[in-house]
Amino acid sequence: MVLRLKLIVVLATIYGTAFSQDLNLIDDNEPQEKIYTIATFKTNRIVNGHSIETVAKNEFDFKISHRFGIVGNGFYDLFGLDQASMRMGGDFGITDNLNIGLGRSTVEKTYDGFIKYKFLKQSKGQKPSPITGVIMSHMGINSLKWTNPEKENLFTSRLHYTHQLLLARKFSKNFSAQITPTLTHLNLVENSSLTNDIISIGVGARQKLVSRVSINLEYYYVLPDQLDENSVNALSLGFDIETGGHVFQLFFTNAYSPFEKGFITDTKGRWVDGDVRFGFNIARIFDF
Structure with a gap:
């Protein structure tokens, strides 16, 4: 009798262990979420340049961008407030990952447009991705009166293009x-x-x-021997402030132009000076 009870206990233990292992195997085979x-970045611009963020499907992101005059000119032009460049435009979400945008800037009276596609998203779980990847193509048209x-x-002489690969990672919640x-x-x-073709590398960070x-930092480094000797790299430092449906970005920059060709190739201001x-x-985002 005792031997039979011991045998039953041993068999029950073996069965229980096997059943538990089977359950673990089932759990391992279940697809992970x-x-x-x-929110890698708060908005779809870091400062001047695009971030990897896109506007959601059927949303319209209306943007007004201002850059004032040189702060170092002092009180005479109220620390730059008498002089300003502006771009007004918007980004529209065709899908959550595909955006288009149009705008008009006072700099060279430029009309511009872009298309932006997010092909990779940072994720964890099944088939994780360590980064988010976006491609963006931009075109601008200089509409100033011809003076040469x-x-x-x-018409083709008035066109310029910018193509970018944006790769970003959110290392922590901050x-x-x-x-x-x-x-x-x-x-x-x-x-x-x-040269007609200019290669540069932008880096940006958000804390x-x-x-x-x-607080945001953005820097565009243009590889040597591509621009005239008076051109410098664009460096910007600013703050994102979220208030309900608005996001305000306040910043200081040595760039005057609010679009890619301008702040990458035409920046002349030097921080040290x-x-x-x-x-x-x-x-401001609107839903449609």
């Missing part, structure tokens, strides 16, 4: 970083010593300070 990272009598006024290899093409350059405020401008971006 894929969790996507959100020595060159024919061709810190994100992005790198942006960039190719800018100018159909017309000032002289034959300058959350409190629940609705973060005090050639810094105060600016802001205002964004």
